[in-house]
Amino acid sequence: MQTTVAALPPRHYLNDGFGIRSWLFTRDHKRIALLYLATITLFFFIGGAMAVLIRLELATPAGDLVTDETYNKLFTMHGVMMVFFFLIPSIPATLGNFLVPLMIGAKDLAFPKLNLLSWYIFVVGGLFTLYALISGGVDTGWTFYTPFSTISSTSKVVPTALGVFITGFSSILTGLNFIVTIHRMRAPGMTWFRMPLFLWSIYATSLIMVLGTPVIAITILLVAAERLFHFGFFDPAVGGDPVLFQHLFWFYSHPAVYIMVLPSMGVVSEVVAAFCRKPVFGYRIVAFASVAIAVLGFLVWAHHMFVAGISVYAAMIFSVLSMLVAIPSAVKVFNWTATMYRGSISWQTPMLYAMGFIGLFTIGGLTGVFLATLAVNVHVTDTYFIVAHFHYIMVGGALMGYLGGLHYWWPKISGRLYPEFLAKLSAGIIFLGFNLTFFPQFVAGYLGMPRRYHAYPPDFQVLNVLSSAGASILGVGYLIPMAYLMWSLRYGRAAGSNPFGAVGLEWMTTSPPPTENFATTPVVAWDAYDYKGEVEGRVA
Amino acid sequence: MSQTHVVPTRVYYTIFAILMFCTYLTVQVAFLDLGALNTVAALAIAVFKAVLVVLFFMHVKYSTRLTWVVVIGGAFWLGILLALTMTDYLSRAWGTFG
Amino acid sequence: MLPDAVEHHHPALAHQFDSLAQQREAAALGMWVFLVTEVLFFGGLFATYAVYRWWYPDAFAAASHELDILLGGTNTAVLITSSLTMALAVHSAQLGRRRLLLLFLIATMALGCVFLGIKGVEYYHKFVEHHVPGPGFEFEAAYARQAQIFFSLYFIMTGLHAVHMIIGIGIMLAMFWMSWRGRITADYYNPIEVSGLYWHFVDIVWIFLFPLLYLIGRHA
Amino acid sequence: MWSGSPLFPEAASTIASRVDAVFFFLIGVAVFFSVLIAALILRFAIKYRRRAPDAIGEVITGGVLLETIWTAVPLAIVLISFGWGASVYFAMSRPPEETLDIYVVGKQWMWKFQHLDGQREINELHVPVGRAVKLTMTSEDVIHDFFVPAFRTKADVIPGRYTTIWFEPTKAGRYQLFCAEYCGTRHSGMIGQVVVMEPTDYQAWLSGGPQEGSLASRGEKLFSDLACNTCHRPDTQGRGPALDGLFGKTVTLQGGETVTVDEAYLRQSILTPAARITAGFQPIMPTFQGLVTEEQLLELVEYVKALRSR
Ligand code: HEA
Ligand code: HEA
Numbered sequence A: 001m002q003t004t005v006a007a008l009p010p011r012h013y014l015n016d017g018f019g020i021r022s023w024l025f026t027r028d029h030k031r032i033a034l035l036y037l038a039t040i041t042l043f044f045f046i047g048g049a050m051a052v053l054i055r056l057e058l059a060t061p062a063g064d065l066v067t068d069e070t071y072n073k074l075f076t077m078h079g080v081m082m083v084f085f086f087l088i089p090s091i092p093a094t095l096g097n098f099l100v101p102l103m104i105g106a107k108d109l110a111f112p113k114l115n116l117l118s119w120y121i122f123v124v125g126g127l128f129t130l131y132a133l134i135s136g137g138v139d140t141g142w143t144f145y146t147p148f149s150t151i152s153s154t155s156k157v158v159p160t161a162l163g164v165f166i167t168g169f170s171s172i173l174t175g176l177n178f179i180v181t182i183h184r185m186r187a188p189g190m191t192w193f194r195m196p197l198f199l200w201s202i203y204a205t206s207l208i209m210v211l212g213t214p215v216i217a218i219t220i221l222l223v224a225a226e227r228l229f230h231f232g233f234f235d236p237a238v239g240g241d242p243v244l245f246q247h248l249f250w251f252y253s254h255p256a257v258y259i260m261v262l263p264s265m266g267v268v269s270e271v272v273a274a275f276c277r278k279p280v281f282g283y284r285i286v287a288f289a290s291v292a293i294a295v296l297g298f299l300v301w302a303h304h305m306f307v308a309g310i311s312v313y314a315a316m317i318f319s320v321l322s323m324l325v326a327i328p329s330a331v332k333v334f335n336w337t338a339t340m341y342r343g344s345i346s347w348q349t350p351m352l353y354a355m356g357f358i359g360l361f362t363i364g365g366l367t368g369v370f371l372a373t374l375a376v377n378v379h380v381t382d383t384y385f386i387v388a389h390f391h392y393i394m395v396g397g398a399l400m401g402y403l404g405g406l407h408y409w410w411p412k413i414s415g416r417l418y419p420e421f422l423a424k425l426s427a428g429i430i431f432l433g434f435n436l437t438f439f440p441q442f443v444a445g446y447l448g449m450p451r452r453y454h455a456y457p458p459d460f461q462v463l464n465v466l467s468s469a470g471a472s473i474l475g476v477g478y479l480i481p482m483a484y485l486m487w488s489l490r491y492g493r494a495a496g497s498n499p500f501g502a503v504g505l506e507w508m509t510t511s512p513p514p515t516e517n518f519a520t521t522p523v524v525a526w527d528a529y530d531y532k533g534e535v536e537g538r539v540a
Numbered sequence B: 001m002s003q004t005h006v007v008p009t010r011v012y013y014t015i016f017a018i019l020m021f022c023t024y025l026t027v028q029v030a031f032l033d034l035g036a037l038n039t040v041a042a043l044a045i046a047v048f049k050a051v052l053v054v055l056f057f058m059h060v061k062y063s064t065r066l067t068w069v070v071v072i073g074g075a076f077w078l079g080i081l082l083a084l085t086m087t088d089y090l091s092r093a094w095g096t097f098g
Numbered sequence C: 001m002l003p004d005a006v007e008h009h010h011p012a013l014a015h016q017f018d019s020l021a022q023q024r025e026a027a028a029l030g031m032w033v034f035l036v037t038e039v040l041f042f043g044g045l046f047a048t049y050a051v052y053r054w055w056y057p058d059a060f061a062a063a064s065h066e067l068d069i070l071l072g073g074t075n076t077a078v079l080i081t082s083s084l085t086m087a088l089a090v091h092s093a094q095l096g097r098r099r100l101l102l103l104f105l106i107a108t109m110a111l112g113c114v115f116l117g118i119k120g121v122e123y124y125h126k127f128v129e130h131h132v133p134g135p136g137f138e139f140e141a142a143y144a145r146q147a148q149i150f151f152s153l154y155f156i157m158t159g160l161h162a163v164h165m166i167i168g169i170g171i172m173l174a175m176f177w178m179s180w181r182g183r184i185t186a187d188y189y190n191p192i193e194v195s196g197l198y199w200h201f202v203d204i205v206w207i208f209l210f211p212l213l214y215l216i217g218r219h220a
Numbered sequence D: 001m002w003s004g005s006p007l008f009p010e011a012a013s014t015i016a017s018r019v020d021a022v023f024f025f026l027i028g029v030a031v032f033f034s035v036l037i038a039a040l041i042l043r044f045a046i047k048y049r050r051r052a053p054d055a056i057g058e059v060i061t062g063g064v065l066l067e068t069i070w071t072a073v074p075l076a077i078v079l080i081s082f083g084w085g086a087s088v089y090f091a092m093s094r095p096p097e098e099t100l101d102i103y104v105v106g107k108q109w110m111w112k113f114q115h116l117d118g119q120r121e122i123n124e125l126h127v128p129v130g131r132a133v134k135l136t137m138t139s140e141d142v143i144h145d146f147f148v149p150a151f152r153t154k155a156d157v158i159p160g161r162y163t164t165i166w167f168e169p170t171k172a173g174r175y176q177l178f179c180a181e182y183c184g185t186r187h188s189g190m191i192g193q194v195v196v197m198e199p200t201d202y203q204a205w206l207s208g209g210p211q212e213g214s215l216a217s218r219g220e221k222l223f224s225d226l227a228c229n230t231c232h233r234p235d236t237q238g239r240g241p242a243l244d245g246l247f248g249k250t251v252t253l254q255g256g257e258t259v260t261v262d263e264a265y266l267r268q269s270i271l272t273p274a275a276r277i278t279a280g281f282q283p284i285m286p287t288f289q290g291l292v293t294e295e296q297l298l299e300l301v302e303y304v305k306a307l308r309s310r
C-alpha cells in the first residue's frame, strides 16, 4: 500500500511549461486551481488582518484604537473579503477544480477556457473590491442593507457592489462547469453512486451557485442603480420597501452559507473514509443529504428577517422550514461518527481537522437551531450570539474542513509531504485559539451585546478580552501552516502517488499528476471507499 | 440519445403563426374588462407562448430527460423566489406588525 | 454518427472530450444551465415587480398607460419573427445548407436591430416626457411617487433585456463569421444551436415583459 | 434566578422568563448532542486507532434503523422547538387590549420618544412598572432597531412605515437600550436607557415634565395649520370624508375592498392619498409627503385617533 517513491515523477503538470505565461494562459484545471489558491490565500490574509484590527479595537470598551467610521469599514471589508473572496471560492475553486476531473477520471473540466475565464473574472472582481478598500472603504456591512447603502452611506458602495457582482459570475461559471462535467465527463463505470461523496457535495454546491448567485447579482445591480440614478426600488420616499432588498439579498445569501459548508462536508466525508479505511456509513443517505441541504436551503432565507418587519405568519413558515434544513446536516454528522465505529483510525493531520470540523460544526449548527427558534431569535438577533454562530460554522467548520482538505491533498497537489509534527501542532493551536475567540461571544450575545459596535458598555469587557486573546492565538495558528506548506514545496520529501493509502481515482495517478491526468482513461468497476476490495486486489 | 432531430420547417411556421396570433390575442384581451382575470389571462397567454418557444424552437420536446429536468427546475426555482417572497407581502396585510 | 477514428481527427473536437457527441451534449447542457441562471437573474426583477404591482395596482395601471402599445406590440412581433429565423438558421445548419444559414443569420441580426431601434425611440419619448426616474421625474400628482417605481422597473427590465439583445447580436456576428469560414458543418453545428437557445431565451423574456409592462389595466 | 450573574442578563419583563425557558431547553439539547458527538468521536478515535500500517476498517455500509432514529429524533426536537418558540413569538407580537401607547422615532443617531400627554424624551424612555407598553415606531432615515436585552424584546424601526413592539416591565430600574440594526457611523452610540418606575413615581414624572400640550392637541393645531379642515369637516359637507370616529372602523374603498383603519392606514392616507381611495370620493387630496416630519405625522395620526372618542 505505502509505496514511498524517492523522487517526483519526471513529467507532471507543474513542470509542463515554465514561466509566467504558461500559468496565465493555462487551461489545465490543476494549474487554475493553484492560481485560485494563491488569490484566495491573499484575500484570506487581508480579511484576517482586518479581523486582527477588529479584535484589537474591541479589547477595550472605549472606541480608542480606530474611529467609528474606520471600525465600520473594517468589519464590512472583513465580511466581504472573507465571504465573497475567500470562503465561497475556497474549496470549490481550489480543491474542487483540482479534484473534480481527477475523481471522475476525466482529462479536464468540460469547459477549460471558461474555467480560466472564471479565474480572471474573479481577479477583476477582487481588484474592484481592493480598489474600494484602498480608495476609502465601505461601511455598509457585508449585507448592504438598504436604505443605508442607497441613500445614507457616503463610502465606496458602488465599486464594492460591482466587485461582488463581477465575482458572482466567476462563481456561476465555476458551478456551471462542474455541473456539466459531472454529468457528461465521468469515466466509464463511474456511476452516480460510485462517485466519491466530495463530488456529490460539489455538485450540490454548484446547484446553489447556479441558482442563487444570479439573484444577488441583480439585487446588487438594483442597489447600484438606486445609488447612481436614484431609481426607487427600495426607497421609502417613493413608496419602495427597504425590506424587499433583504428578501432578495438573503434569497442568495442564505443558500450561500451552504456553498461555504457543503464542500467542507465533502472533504470530511473523504477524510473520514480515508483515515478510517472503510466506506462512509450510509453512503447514499449522505449523498442525498447534500442535495437535500442545497434544495431546502433555498426555502429558509427569511429567518434572517424575523425582526425586520415581515409578517408574523411568514416568519412562522420560514422558522419551520429552517428547522427542516437542520435535519440533513444532523444526519451527516451522525453518519460520520458512525463511520468511525470499528474503523482503522489514523491520527494524521487531516483527520484531526475532520474531527475538529464535526465537533465545531455541531455546536455552530445547533446554535443555528436556536436562531431559527422564533422567540430566541428575537432576543439574540443582531448580537454577538449571531457572530459566534456563524464563526463556529464558517471558521470552526468550513475553514477547518478546507485546511483538512488542503493537508490531505497537498501531497497530490505538490508531490511533497509537509512536516507532520508541525501540522498537528498548528491544528491544535487553531482549535484552542478558535474556541477561546468565539465561545465567549455566545455569552456576550445572550447578555445583549449588539454586533457591529465600535464601543460597548464596560460590562462586556471580560468576555471581549478573552475573545481578543483567542484571536491572537488563532492568528499564529494560521501563519504556521502557511509557512510550512510553502517550505514543503521545495524541501518536503517526495510523497509518492498514494501517501495515505487511500482509495480513489485521484490516488491512482502520480503525484503531482501529469497534465492529462491519467495515462489511459480509467475504467471503474468498484464503489467509492472500497478498502476491502483494494486489499483483495479488486481495485486497480 | 445523441441523435440530432431535424424538425420539419412546417412545424416552425405553424408555431410562428400561433405565436403571432397569441400576441394579437393578448392585446385584445387587455382591453376587455375582466377584473382580476385580466392579469391571469395575460400571464396565461405569455406562459403558453413561452412553452411553445421552449418546446419547439428550442427543441426541448425532442431533447433528453436531463434537459427537461433543467428547464422545469429553472421554472420551479423561479416559483420559489416569487411564491415565498409573496407569502410575506400577502400576509403582511393581515396585520399585527402593520 | 461518424466512426470513432474519424471523430478523433475532427478539427472541432476539443482535447478533453472523447467524442463529438459528448462535446455537443456538454455544450447544450452548459447553455441550458446558463439559461437557468438567466431565469433567476430576471427572476429578481419579476419578484420586485410582483410586490409593487400588488401594492400599487392603480399607480402601475396609470404609468403603464404612458407606454405605447403599438410600438411594444410591433416589437413583440419583430422578436417572434427573429425567433423563427433563428430556428430556421439552426435548421439550415443541421442540413449543412451554408447559404441559407448565412441568410437566416443576417435576418435574425437585422430583426434584432429593428427591435433595438424601436426600443430606442420609446426611450427617447420617455426621456422627453420626463418619465425617467430620478430627480427630474414628473408624473400626474396623484401617482407621482409610485409611478416612479414602475418606470424604474420599466427601464431596468427593458434595459437589461436590451443588453441581452446586444450581446445576442454580437454572438450572431461571431456565428456568421464561423459559418462564413465554413467551420459549421452538418456534423458540427453546436455553436449555432447553442446560440439559438440563447436567442430564443431573450425572446421569451420579452414575451413576459410585454404584457406585464404595457398591458396593465388597459380597459379602464 | 440568574439575575446578577455576569453570565446571564437580567429578566425584567413578563416575556423574558418565557424566552429564557425556550433558551434553556435549547441549551439542554445543544449540550446533550455536542457532548454525545464529541464523546463518541474521541472514544472511537482512541479505541479503534490504527494498529498496523496496513489495517483497514470493518466494512459497515449502513443501517436503516439507525438512520431512521437519527432522522426522527432531531426532527421531533426541532419541531418542539419551533412550536414553543412560535407560541412565545406570537405572544410577543400581539399586544394586549389595554396598552400605554408611546411613539418612537429613530434617526441617525438618536431615539426620540413622544408620550401621549405631550412629554418628549431623547434617548431615555420613562415607563411605569406593571403596565403593558406599546411602542409605535418609525424612522426618519435608515433602518434602526429598538432592543432592550432585559426585556428580551427587539424590533426593527423602518423608514416609511410603522412597526410596533410591546412589553410589560416587571421590575423598577434602569435598563440598557441599544440600536441593534447597523445604521451608520455612530450606530454604537445610538444607545439609551429605559427607566422603569413605580406607578406613583411615574405619575409624578409625568406631571413634572415640560408641557407643550398633548400629542393630540398638537395634532389638532397642525390639522388646521395644514388646512386639512377645509376638506375634512366634522359634518358630511366637506370634500373629504369626515374623520370622526374613523379609527378602528372598516372603510370601503373604491374598488370594493375594505380596510380596517389603523395607524399604518392613516399614515398612508396622508402621505399617499391616491393609493387607496375611499368609496364615494374623488382622488383630490394632495400628498403631504415631504411637507410633514415623521413627528408631525405622528401628531396628526394621534389627533385622528383621538377623534374617535368625540
Ligand atoms: C457556513 C455558514 C453557515 C451555515 C452552514 C449555517 C447553518 C445554519 N444557520 Fe446560520 N448563519 C450564517 C452562516 C451559516 N449558518 C451566517 C454568516 C449568518 C449571519 C449573517 C449576517 O447576518 O451577517 C447566519 C445567521 C443565521 C440566522 C439568522 C440570525 C439572525 O440574524 O437573526 C439563522 C436563523 O435561523 C441561522 C440558522 C441556521 C441553521 C438552522 C443552520 C443549519 O443549517 C444548521 C444545521 C446543523 C446542525 C443542526 C448541526 C448538527 C446537529 C447535530 C449533530 C445534533 C442533532 C440535531 C438536532 C437535535 C437539531 N443562521
Ligand atoms: C469566512 C468567513 C470568516 C472568517 C474566516 C472570519 C474570521 C474571523 N473573524 Fe469574522 N466575520 C465574518 C466572516 C468571517 N470571519 C463575517 C461575514 C462577519 C460579519 C461582517 C458584518 O457584520 O458585516 C464577521 C464579523 C466579525 C466580527 C464582528 C464585528 C462586529 O460585528 O462588530 C468579529 C469580532 O470579533 C470577527 C472576528 C473574526 C476573527 C477573530 C477571525 C479569525 O478567524 C481570523 C483569523 C485570521 C488571522 C488572524 C489572519 C492571520 C494574519 C495575520 C496574523 C497577519 C496580520 C497582519 C497585520 C495585522 C498587518 N468577525
Ligand code: CUA
Residues within 6 Å of the ligand: D106, D109, D143, D144, D145, D179, D180, D181, D182, D183, D184, D187, D188, D190
Ligand atoms: Cu440606529 Cu443602529
Ligand SMILES: [Cu+2]
Residues within 6 Å of the ligand: A253, A254, A257, A301, A303, A304
Ligand atoms: Cu441563513
